[in-house]
Amino acid sequence: MASIIKQGEHCVIAENVQLGENVSIGHNCIIEENVSIGANTYIDSNTTIRSGVSIGENSFIGANCIIGEYWMDFCLDREPYDHPLTIGKKALIRSGSIIYAGSQIGENFQTGHRVTVREKAEIGDHVSVGTLSDIQGNCKIGNYVRLHSNVHIGQLSVIDDFVWIYPYVVLTNDPTPPSNDFVGVHVHFFAIVATGSIIMPGLDIGQDSLIGAGAIVTKSVEPYAVVVGNPAKTISDVRKVKNKITGKPVYPWREHFSNYMPWEKVGFEAWFSSLDLDERNHFSLNDLT
Amino acid sequence: MASIIKQGEHCVIAENVQLGENVSIGHNCIIEENVSIGANTYIDSNTTIRSGVSIGENSFIGANCIIGEYWMDFCLDREPYDHPLTIGKKALIRSGSIIYAGSQIGENFQTGHRVTVREKAEIGDHVSVGTLSDIQGNCKIGNYVRLHSNVHIGQLSVIDDFVWIYPYVVLTNDPTPPSNDFVGVHVHFFAIVATGSIIMPGLDIGQDSLIGAGAIVTKSVEPYAVVVGNPAKTISDVRKVKNKITGKPVYPWREHFSNYMPWEKVGFEAWFSSLDLDERNHFSLNDLT
Amino acid sequence: MASIIKQGEHCVIAENVQLGENVSIGHNCIIEENVSIGANTYIDSNTTIRSGVSIGENSFIGANCIIGEYWMDFCLDREPYDHPLTIGKKALIRSGSIIYAGSQIGENFQTGHRVTVREKAEIGDHVSVGTLSDIQGNCKIGNYVRLHSNVHIGQLSVIDDFVWIYPYVVLTNDPTPPSNDFVGVHVHFFAIVATGSIIMPGLDIGQDSLIGAGAIVTKSVEPYAVVVGNPAKTISDVRKVKNKITGKPVYPWREHFSNYMPWEKVGFEAWFSSLDLDERNHFSLNDLT
Numbered sequence: 001m002a003s004i005i006k007q008g009e010h011c012v013i014a015e016n017v018q019l020g021e022n023v024s025i026g027h028n029c030i031i032e033e034n035v036s037i038g039a040n041t042y043i044d045s046n047t048t049i050r051s052g053v054s055i056g057e058n059s060f061i062g063a064n065c066i067i068g069e070y071w072m073d074f075c076l077d078r079e080p081y082d083h084p085l086t087i088g089k090k091a092l093i094r095s096g097s098i099i100y101a102g103s104q105i106g107e108n109f110q111t112g113h114r115v116t117v118r119e120k121a122e123i124g125d126h127v128s129v130g131t132l133s134d135i136q137g138n139c140k141i142g143n144y145v146r147l148h149s150n151v152h153i154g155q156l157s158v159i160d161d162f163v164w165i166y167p168y169v170v171l172t173n174d175p176t177p178p179s180n181d182f183v184g185v186h187v188h189f190f191a192i193v194a195t196g197s198i199i200m201p202g203l204d205i206g207q208d209s210l211i212g213a214g215a216i217v218t219k220s221v222e223p224y225a226v227v228v229g230n231p232a233k234t235i236s237d238v239r240k241v242k243n244k245i246t247g248k249p250v251y252p253w254r255e256h257f258s259n260y261m262p263w264e265k266v267g268f269e270a271w272f273s274s275l276d277l278d279e280r281n282h283f284s285l286n287d288l289t
Numbered sequence: 290m291a292s293i294i295k296q297g298e299h300c301v302i303a304e305n306v307q308l309g310e311n312v313s314i315g316h317n318c319i320i321e322e323n324v325s326i327g328a329n330t331y332i333d334s335n336t337t338i339r340s341g342v343s344i345g346e347n348s349f350i351g352a353n354c355i356i357g358e359y360w361m362d363f364c365l366d367r368e369p370y371d372h373p374l375t376i377g378k379k380a381l382i383r384s385g386s387i388i389y390a391g392s393q394i395g396e397n398f399q400t401g402h403r404v405t406v407r408e409k410a411e412i413g414d415h416v417s418v419g420t421l422s423d424i425q426g427n428c429k430i431g432n433y434v435r436l437h438s439n440v441h442i443g444q445l446s447v448i449d450d451f452v453w454i455y456p457y458v459v460l461t462n463d464p465t466p467p468s469n470d471f472v473g474v475h476v477h478f479f480a481i482v483a484t485g486s487i488i489m490p491g492l493d494i495g496q497d498s499l500i501g502a503g504a505i506v507t508k509s510v511e512p513y514a515v516v517v518g519n520p521a522k523t524i525s526d527v528r529k530v531k532n533k534i535t536g537k538p539v540y541p542w543r544e545h546f547s548n549y550m551p552w553e554k555v556g557f558e559a560w561f562s563s564l565d566l567d568e569r570n571h572f573s574l575n576d577l578t
Numbered sequence: 579m580a581s582i583i584k585q586g587e588h589c590v591i592a593e594n595v596q597l598g599e600n601v602s603i604g605h606n607c608i609i610e611e612n613v614s615i616g617a618n619t620y621i622d623s624n625t626t627i628r629s630g631v632s633i634g635e636n637s638f639i640g641a642n643c644i645i646g647e648y649w650m651d652f653c654l655d656r657e658p659y660d661h662p663l664t665i666g667k668k669a670l671i672r673s674g675s676i677i678y679a680g681s682q683i684g685e686n687f688q689t690g691h692r693v694t695v696r697e698k699a700e701i702g703d704h705v706s707v708g709t710l711s712d713i714q715g716n717c718k719i720g721n722y723v724r725l726h727s728n729v730h731i732g733q734l735s736v737i738d739d740f741v742w743i744y745p746y747v748v749l750t751n752d753p754t755p756p757s758n759d760f761v762g763v764h765v766h767f768f769a770i771v772a773t774g775s776i777i778m779p780g781l782d783i784g785q786d787s788l789i790g791a792g793a794i795v796t797k798s799v800e801p802y803a804v805v806v807g808n809p810a811k812t813i814s815d816v817r818k819v820k821n822k823i824t825g826k827p828v829y830p831w832r833e834h835f836s837n838y839m840p841w842e843k844v845g846f847e848a849w850f851s852s853l854d855l856d857e858r859n860h861f862s863l864n865d866l867t
Contacts, residue, residue: 010299010588010606012316024656027590027608028299030316030334042656045608045626048334048352060653063626063644066352066384075349075381078313078331092653095644095676096692098384098402113676113694114385116402116420131694131712134420134438146756149712149730152438152456164756167730167748168776170456170484172502176532176539177481178435178453178546192755195748196776196794198457198485198502213750213776214794214808216485216503230503230519230808243754250754257756299588301605317588319605319623335606337623337641355641355673364638364670367602367620387673387691403674405691405709423709423727441727441745459745459773461791465821465828466770467724467742467835487746487774487791505774505792519792519808 008045020057032068038089052082052101056089062113063095071101071119083119100137112149124161126260139184144261154201156184162254162261163187166195166213175201188223190254197232208252210238224252297334309346321357327378341371341390345378351402352384360390360408372408389426401438413450415549428473433550443490445473451543451550452476455484455502464490477512479543486521497541499527513541586623598635610646616667630660630679634667640691641673649679649697661697678715690727702739704838717762722839732779734762740832740839741765744773744791753779766801768832775810786830788816802830 004019008027017031020039025031030048037043038057047061050068061067068085083102090107093099096114103117106125115129118137127141130149135141139153142161147153151165154173159165171185183202187193191205194213199205204220211217212228221227226236238251250256254268263271272280293308297316306320309328314320316334324338327346332338336350339357350356357374372391379396382388385403392406395414404418407426416430419438424430428442431450436442440454443462448454460474472491476482480494483502488494493509500506501517510516515525527540539545543557552560561569582597586605595609598617603609605623613627616635621627625639628646639645646663661680668685671677674692681695684703693707696715705719708727713719717731720739725731729743732751737743749763761780765771769783772791777783782798789795790806799805804814816829828834832846841849850858 009590010317012298028317028335028588028606042653046335046606046624062648062653064353064642069384070351072381075331075351075383092650094653095647096385096674114403114692132421132710136438149714150439150728166750166755168457168746172455172484176530176542177455177483178542178548179539180546180548181532181534194755195750196485196774200502213778214503214792228809231517241754243759245759250757253754253756257758259756259758299606301587317606317624335624353642358673359640361670364620364640364672385674403692421710425727439728457746461744461773465819465831466744466772467831467837468828469835469837470821470823485774489791503792520806 014051026063035068044095050101052084053087054084055087056091056107058089059087059091059093061091061093062097065093065095066098067093068101069098088125094131103137106143130167142189148195154182154184156182158184158186160187160189160191160207162190163193164191164253165193166197168196169193170198172199173201190252191221192253208238210241210251303340315352324357333384339390341373342376343373344376345380345396347378348376348380348382350380350382351386354382354384355387356382358387358389377414383420392426395432419456431478437484443471443473445471447473447475449476449478449480449496451479452482453480453542454482455486457485458482459487461488462490479541480510481542497527499530499540592629604641613646622673628679630662631665632662633665634669634685636667637665637669637671639669639671640675643671643673644676645671647676647678666703672709681715684721708745720767726773732760732762734760736762736764738765738767738769738785740768741771742769742831743771744775746774747771748776750777751779768830769799770831786816788819788829 005022006024011029013031014033018036022040023037025043026045028046032051034051035049036054041059043061044063046063047065053068085101087105088107092110094111094113097111099117100119102119103121105123108126110128112131115133117135120138121135123141124143126144129147133147133151135153136155138155139157141159145163147165149167152170154171156173157171173182173184185199187205188207190208193211197211197215199217206221206223208224209221210226215228215232216230217232224238225234227234241251243250258264294311295313300318302320303322307325311329312326314332319337321340323340325343330348332350333352335352336354342357374390376394377396381399383402386400388406389408391408392410394412397415399417401420404422406424409427410424412430413432415433418436422436422440424442425444427444428446430448434452436454438456441459443460445462446460462471462473474488476494477496479497482500486500486504488506495510495512497513498510499515504517504521505519506521513527514523516523530540532539547553583600584602589607591609592611596614600618601615603621608626610629612629614632619637621639622641624641625643631646663679665683666685670688672691675689677695678697680697681699683701686704688706690709693711695713698716699713701719702721704722707725711725711729713731714733716733717735719737723741725743727745730748732749734751735749751760751762763777765783766785768786771789775789775793777795784799784801786802787799788804793806793810794808795810802816803812805812819829821828836842
């Protein structure tokens with residue numbers, strides 16, 4: 001082990017843990033074999049980091065977390081396993097969160113409290129996941145995605161970059177429950193799914209669409225469509241939605257909102273123009289020009 | 290105490306704990322008086338098992354659990370109490386779960402993370418309860434019931450065998466809130482309650498019915514009915530529902546799906562025919578022949 | 579430190595903690611600097627109380643809680659901060675709850691399990707918050723408010739005295755998500771918001787109104803109105819709602835229900851008549867006379 005600037009009492013730390021400079025560890029922490037923790041990272045009290053976990057530098061792991069949680073196979077047979085978990089630098093994982101072994105998470109990952117991320121989740125950079133949200137694993141989440149509190153992402157879901165999903169939304173995956181015929185939802189880039197919506201299995205939620213609060217979405221949604229109701233119906237185009245006070249258009253939101261987005265200081269157009277072709281391809285934004 | 294094959298550091302274990310062979314206990318565990326733990330059971334770190342708990346053999350209790358949680362009366366008066374909790378063999382209780390004293394849980398019980406089961410819950414065998422689900426206690430759940438993530442089971446609910454309840458479903462119990470006139474929902478065998486449905490107090494959800502996602506159910510549902518909407522209305526019979534890809538019928542689901550069910554290897558008909566009368570009575574399946 | 583009647587093993591307790599008489603502390607507890615704990619309070623095992631927290635006498639803090647949780651700024655810069663948290667006497671905070679530094683909570687506060695209360699929440703006396711509920715902070719909650727399980731209170735919400743909010747209700751705050759134009763919901767006194775309702779940003783939920791289960795509320799609700807549906811529409815007046823069994827009126831509920839209310843022993847009218855003018859003003863009840 002390298003330098004721990006602070007280590008609390010009653011910790012159990014394996015011999016071969018690799019620590020960067022200035023790592024701080026609270027009380028009652030358990031850090032198992034083959035763990036790597038980047039420089040300047042803070043591990044708060046009562047947190048367990050299981051074997052095979054790698055956490056990037058300048059991260060904060062809150063109290064009472066379990067990082068690298070067991071898969072079901074271990075619970076049943078208790079055989080050693082090898083499912084690495086990588087979490088990029090500058091993570092902020094709030095207390096009580098459980099992140100399984102065998103997922104890959106990018107930089108600047110942020111969670112609320114008691115978040116669950118299961119195995120085989122592939123999560124990009126700058127993703128934020130709210131308190132109590134449950135990412136069921138075997139899914140793919142892009143960059144700059146914001147999941148608010150208590151969101152449920154079923155297996156096989158695909159969420160593109162720059163998507164916003166609000167509290168109590170569920171992306172389902174079983175068309176004829178119970179079955180083995182799972183099919184995931186695909187939420188396309190810049191889409192907004194408001195509070196309490198439920199998306200039926202296998203649907204496409206189109207680019208820049210707005211799913212209204214409480215919508216029960218039973219058909220795929222066109223790009224830029226506004227849908228509401230149970231069952232959800234298209235009632236407008238997002239480009240017609242206006243701020244009630246100012247009377248000005250508010251969508252596409254990327255032209256009006258930039259907090260924590262890569263265009264925060266220059267505006268979307270200037271930022272997008274500055275990208276080279278590969279980057280545009282990465283962000284799937286070519287058709288926005 | 291019998292043989293602990295592994296015991297972590299900083300545990301506090303009462304003298305009179307009864308342990309079967311090959312029990313394994315993690316770090317920082319607290320095991321109080323009059324606890325019984327069956328052979329080959331694994332208790333993960335930071336878990337508390339309060340007095341009066343009995344856990345069957347070959348079980349796995351995840352980290353950060355509280356098994357045998359206090360009733361409110363103890364929180365208020367701190368007087369000793371006697372509310373035994375029995376959990377059958379082969380339990381798999383995932384990390385962060387809280388199970389109260391004074392409930393009875395059958396064999397092969399499985400939970401996700403941070404599940405809550407309160408007092409006076411009577412739960413059968415082969416029941417699975419998903420992450421964050423909240424069983425409010427004073428209720429009865431049969432065998433082979435599957436509750437997915439974030440399900441809320443109000444007090445006085447009755448759930449028959451082979452019922453499926455999907456995420457964010459709520460079984461309510463107060464017809465004129467706030468009141469003291471609680472009346473529970475009864476979900477009959479083989480029924481399927483899809484994501485985000487809310488069932489009003491005192492209703493019967495009929496055998497083999499299918500409650501669509503987001504349905505607000507204000508009237509009792511007939512057997513085999515498909516209901517959707519807010520308020521929910523009957524739109525079909527489950528026997529008319531087809532798999533969109535194959536075009537084949539999918540309900541009653543017991544004829545098409547058998548994962549982890551007792552008819553997994555032989556099919557429903559053969560299994561049911563093999564039952565003797567008492568067993569048929571137990572499963573309430575006589576009217577299916 | 580004054581008298582600890584019982585202190586468990588492996589605790590880490592700061593030197594300058596102020597303890598009243600007969601405080602009891604479980605195992606593995608962490609109590610930081612400048613904490614004050616009133617007489618006869620019980621702190622259960624694995625609980626962390628961070629610096630600057632004051633808990634009133636005769637309280638019960640369950641296991642695995644974090645009281646005085648860090649703000650985001652600390653997670654990022656780890657600089658010392660000063661955000662006091664005050665919790666009044668006779669609190670009953672159940673296991674797994676997380677309460678941030680920098681909030682103010684009255685007497686007789688009660689929570690279920692794994693409740694989250696974030697910073698800058700101002701909470702009155704006799705408030706109860708159910709399991710998994712998430713109070714996002716920067717909000718104001720009156721006296722005798724009952725939030726059931728899994729309620730989500732967005733920032734800037736205002737909840738008057740004697741309000742009931744049932745499971746899975748969300749008070750939203752962003753009219754054009756994503757934006758910076760947050761505007762809170764105001765739930766007026768004696769209102770009842772039933773299970774699974776979603777209230778759009780900035781709306782007023784009128785005094786004594788009843789929001790039906792699953793209502794998606796897109797317009798402000800008049801006093802005494804009953805609203806249901808998606809979108810919600812007014813269908814009746816609460817004073818016309820009858821108990822289905824007795825046929826008698828049940829609203830306004832204060833005339834028919836008194837459990838744990840200040841009029842529990844005398845009835846609402848007698849209690850209200852006994853108030854002096856200042857108290858009536860405090861409870862905003864003048865127009866009820």
